[in-house]
Amino acid sequence: MLDQHNNKRKRGHAMATDRSRYAARGVSSGKEDVHRAIEPLERGLFPGAFCTIFPDIAGDPAFGSIQHVDGAGTKSSLAYMASLEGFDSSVWEGIAQDSLVMNVDDLACVGAVGRMHVSQIIGRNKFLIPAEAVEAIIIGCKRFCDKMREFGFDLVYVGGETADLPDLVRTVTVDNSVSTRVRLTEVIDASRMVPGDVIIGFSSTGQARWENRPNSGIGSNGLTNARHDALSNYYTAVPESHSPQVPKTLVYRGDYRLGDPLPGDSHFTIGSALLSPTRTYLPLIRRLLELAPVGQIHGLIHCSGGGQTKIGKFGGPGNRYVKDYCFFVPPLFAMLQDRSGLSWKEMFAVYNMGHRLEAVVPESAEWACFAAATWAGIEARRVGQVERSSSGKNEVVIVVPEGTFTY
Amino acid sequence: MLDQHNNKRKRGHAMATDRSRYAARGVSSGKEDVHRAIEPLERGLFPGAFCTIFPDIAGDPAFGSIQHVDGAGTKSSLAYMASLEGFDSSVWEGIAQDSLVMNVDDLACVGAVGRMHVSQIIGRNKFLIPAEAVEAIIIGCKRFCDKMREFGFDLVYVGGETADLPDLVRTVTVDNSVSTRVRLTEVIDASRMVPGDVIIGFSSTGQARWENRPNSGIGSNGLTNARHDALSNYYTAVPESHSPQVPKTLVYRGDYRLGDPLPGDSHFTIGSALLSPTRTYLPLIRRLLELAPVGQIHGLIHCSGGGQTKIGKFGGPGNRYVKDYCFFVPPLFAMLQDRSGLSWKEMFAVYNMGHRLEAVVPESAEWACFAAATWAGIEARRVGQVERSSSGKNEVVIVVPEGTFTY
Numbered sequence: 083m084l085d086q087h088n089n090k091r092k093r094g095h096a097m098a099t100d101r102s103r104y105a106a107r108g109v110s111s112g113k114e115d116v117h118r119a120i121e122p123l124e125r126g127l128f129p130g131a132f133c134t135i136f137p138d139i140a141g142d143p144a145f146g147s148i149q150h151v152d153g154a155g156t157k158s159s160l161a162y163m164a165s166l167e168g169f170d171s172s173v174w175e176g177i178a179q180d181s182l183v184m185n186v187d188d189l190a191c192v193g194a195v196g197r198m199h200v201s202q203i204i205g206r207n208k209f210l211i212p213a214e215a216v217e218a219i220i221i222g223c224k225r226f227c228d229k230m231r232e233f234g235f236d237l238v239y240v241g242g243e244t245a246d247l248p249d250l251v252r253t254v255t256v257d258n259s260v261s262t263r264v265r266l267t268e269v270i271d272a273s274r275m276v277p278g279d280v281i282i283g284f285s286s287t288g289q290a291r292w293e294n295r296p297n298s299g300i301g302s303n304g305l306t307n308a309r310h311d312a313l314s315n316y317y318t319a320v321p322e323s324h325s326p327q328v329p330k331t332l333v334y335r336g337d338y339r340l341g342d343p344l345p346g347d348s349h350f351t352i353g354s355a356l357l358s359p360t361r362t363y364l365p366l367i368r369r370l371l372e373l374a375p376v377g378q379i380h381g382l383i384h385c386s387g388g389g390q391t392k393i394g395k396f397g398g399p400g401n402r403y404v405k406d407y408c409f410f411v412p413p414l415f416a417m418l419q420d421r422s423g424l425s426w427k428e429m430f431a432v433y434n435m436g437h438r439l440e441a442v443v444p445e446s447a448e449w450a451c452f453a454a455a456t457w458a459g460i461e462a463r464r465v466g467q468v469e470r471s472s473s474g475k476n477e478v479v480i481v482v483p484e485g486t487f488t489y
Numbered sequence: 490m491l492d493q494h495n496n497k498r499k500r501g502h503a504m505a506t507d508r509s510r511y512a513a514r515g516v517s518s519g520k521e522d523v524h525r526a527i528e529p530l531e532r533g534l535f536p537g538a539f540c541t542i543f544p545d546i547a548g549d550p551a552f553g554s555i556q557h558v559d560g561a562g563t564k565s566s567l568a569y570m571a572s573l574e575g576f577d578s579s580v581w582e583g584i585a586q587d588s589l590v591m592n593v594d595d596l597a598c599v600g601a602v603g604r605m606h607v608s609q610i611i612g613r614n615k616f617l618i619p620a621e622a623v624e625a626i627i628i629g630c631k632r633f634c635d636k637m638r639e640f641g642f643d644l645v646y647v648g649g650e651t652a653d654l655p656d657l658v659r660t661v662t663v664d665n666s667v668s669t670r671v672r673l674t675e676v677i678d679a680s681r682m683v684p685g686d687v688i689i690g691f692s693s694t695g696q697a698r699w700e701n702r703p704n705s706g707i708g709s710n711g712l713t714n715a716r717h718d719a720l721s722n723y724y725t726a727v728p729e730s731h732s733p734q735v736p737k738t739l740v741y742r743g744d745y746r747l748g749d750p751l752p753g754d755s756h757f758t759i760g761s762a763l764l765s766p767t768r769t770y771l772p773l774i775r776r777l778l779e780l781a782p783v784g785q786i787h788g789l790i791h792c793s794g795g796g797q798t799k800i801g802k803f804g805g806p807g808n809r810y811v812k813d814y815c816f817f818v819p820p821l822f823a824m825l826q827d828r829s830g831l832s833w834k835e836m837f838a839v840y841n842m843g844h845r846l847e848a849v850v851p852e853s854a855e856w857a858c859f860a861a862a863t864w865a866g867i868e869a870r871r872v873g874q875v876e877r878s879s880s881g882k883n884e885v886v887i888v889v890p891e892g893t894f895t896y
Contacts, residue, residue: 107655107656108614108615108616108653108655108656109615109653109655134647134648136606136645136647138547139546139547139604139606139668139669139670140545140546140547140549140552140670141604142547145547147606147647148647149606149608149647149648149666149668150608151608151609151610151649151650151666152650153610153612153650153652155652155654155657156654156656156657158657159656159657197546197548199543199546199554199556199668201556201557201558201666202558203558203560203610203664203666205560205612205662205664207515207732207734208515208516209515209732209734210734238543240541240543240554240555240556241541241556242558243558243559243560243664245560245562246515246516247562247563247662248514248515248516248713248731248732248734248735249514249515249563249566249659249713249716249730249731249732249735250562250563250565250566250658250659250660250661250662251657251658251659251662252656252657252658252659253657254657255612255654255657255658255662257610257612257650257664259556259558259608259610259666259668261546261556261606261666261668262546263546263547306655306656309656322733323656324655324656325614325616325655325656327614327616327617327655328655328656
């Protein structure tokens with residue numbers, strides 16, 4: 083949903099029908115139009131890294147600085163709908179986590195696991211969003227920082243803004259800015275990913291040791307389509323939850339109410355699955371960095387916007403990322419494909435479909451990934467490997483029971 | 490409009506009628522409800538400073554770090570309306586400046602004039618906001634950084650996000666995050682403001698040496714009321730520019746179209762005056778810090794949210810800030826008072842009314858303020874002085890031809 087104006091180069095191709103639906107809902111997996119505007123921006127000290135790293139704000143030539151901004155996207159609109167149906171304030175704390183994880187997990191993918199300064203930006207429509215909700219969003223951000231501190235992360239909540247913007251915001255927007263520094267010798271530079279490396283996927287479902295309930299696997303991407311494809315037209319009674327410019331036929335065209343059970347997974351309702359807070363992989367990544375020398379970690383990819391195709395934007399050119407042993411598609415994503423009619427190919431290009439983090443390492447370092455995952459209580463597997471592409475361009479090939487998809 | 494979750498303590502009192510109108514438009518000058526949520530947040534190394542300063546992100550005990558977030562508020566809705574009426578893309582570049590200045594001028598008020606890392610966060614409704622507008626917002630941010638670099642500021646644009654959020658955003662939101670470091674011995678700590686100090690105001694109008702056209706004096710505060718009080722019901726034809734929850738009687742209840750001349754000032758139309766980009770005082774502040782030892786600058790106050798009453802939140806307790814020689818009220822604010830029917834007392838508590846920066850210094854340092862202002866091409870005057878309040882609490886007293894107002 084969000085598009086970093088820098089290293090996060092976006093793929094342009096998606097099946098026409100899928101793209102037309104995106105366009106009709108005012109979102110896109112490509113956002114090519116904005117790219118012209120940001121082309122001139124520099125790529126930083128490590129042009130191939132997952133995040134843009136700039137010269138140190140403190141002027142130390144041994145360090146680089148990163149400042150990352152991202153948010154929960156339209157997941158907050160879903161939280162608003164859930165609150166109307168009696169879900170408790172934990173949905174708002176979850177939104178705070180969604181927004182924060184979209185930042186900190188990106189940062190950890192370049193090896194930045196030191197002190198982070200966290201700011202929060204909330205834009206609300208005071209007519210609809212009570213102070214209690216804002217309070218829960220702020221508390222949620224602080225609680226997440228406290229929880230990560232238990233795992234050795236120096237996440238410092240340095241405050242934020244709450245703007246009353248009813249003339250701009252339909253319900254509420256939640257974003258974070260996170261800044262940190264990284265020692266240049268410890269940077270994980272995804273440009274090091276080479277043919278012969280193996281790709282280790284870390285499950286986005288289950289319950290990690292730092293989580294107090296199971297995760298559905300959802301992140302904070304693709305929620306506009308997920309909401310409209312899964313939820314029934316019952317919710318057209320909540321006009322403030324969506325854009326009036328979206329054609330009626332694409333608004334809440336699914337079959338479900340938020341309280342309905344999620345097919346195939348007794349842990350979740352449709353609402354609790356869609357609102358499942360985005361998992362952070364921070365403790366796992368930190369553990370991995372303790373076990374394997376940084377030089378052994380050729381790439382860490384946060385499969386957020388772009389889903390399983392994101393890796394294709396990094397490394398190479400000429401890398402062919404073949405994933406032929408992915409996790410089974412979690413029930414939530416299976417339901418979304420069934421209800422949306424999106425092609426499986428596009429589903430893998432929008433959602434993580436089972437793992438939201440992957441490590442690209444030489445086979446000799448695979449054990450460290452598995453050890454870190456086992457410690458974290460997160461399932462991991464070798465989902466594929468890096469090969470040389472015949473085209474000389476990067477390719478991503480996904481081989482799953484649903485088909486073989488090349489991007 | 491925006492409410493820093495930290496040092497920016499807000500005053501609660503405003504005349505009931507004014508407050509009820511704020512409430513009816515879903516904005517407030519108080520935002521007491523959110524304060525409960527943020528009470529527990531720490532105030533940093535200098536609890537009385539204008540911005541919250543945290544221990545250095547680089548771990549240097551001689552430095553502090555600040556990360557500031559703020560935005561253009563509903564001024565972007567006005568830019569959208571102007572673009573519909575044929576204003577060129579410079580209105581979008583102006584919005585980028587509005588958002589950025591709301592951050593960097595706050596930072597400079599604690600003496601932070603070193604390297605700043607600037608991120609931008611744009612949330613747009615793709616149905617209404619074309620790529621050209623987003624491009625202008627991004628370019629505007631970079632151009633401002635480049636311009637300030639000419640004046641010795643190391644403003645580094647480190648990228649940002651553009652989110653397509655039609656289900657959340659009516660038109661477009663523009664925010665920035667700016668982080669920097671400051672040497673602790675160079676911090677301007679507003680808690681040093683004491684009785685006997687003089688208050689020097691720096692005009693928000695005219696044309697500074699780094700500006701290429703005159704400024705109307707407007708900042709990025711109070712624009713929700715300014716839009717609805719100044720503009721005519723002609724604009725009810727642009728429903729996406731305001732909240733549907735606002736009572737019809739409070740929507741665009743003024744007399745003007747954006748192209749109408751601003752009464753009393755031939756430089757501006759109503760539109761160009763309301764959209765006049767928020768002036769930055771950065772070069773003036775830097776010059777002032779070169780001329781006067783930091784110990785001589787007891788306080789720098791950015792009169793943004795809270796307008797002329799903002800100073801009352803700092804220094805003391807027991808300071809009485811008397812401003813009895815303010816600038817003449819600029820034509821834009823006079824028009825807004827006339828059309829809004831807001832009391833003059835509330836006008837001074839919402840808008841800067843003539844100066845958006847004030848320096849609080851011992852009389853012996855006054856010359857440095859005037860010298861810096863003259864260099865900058867910005868009018869300055871001694872608007873008042875700090876006295877001891879009888880109540881033991883901070884007070885702000887404004888003595889103007891329109892009346893004497895105590896806050």
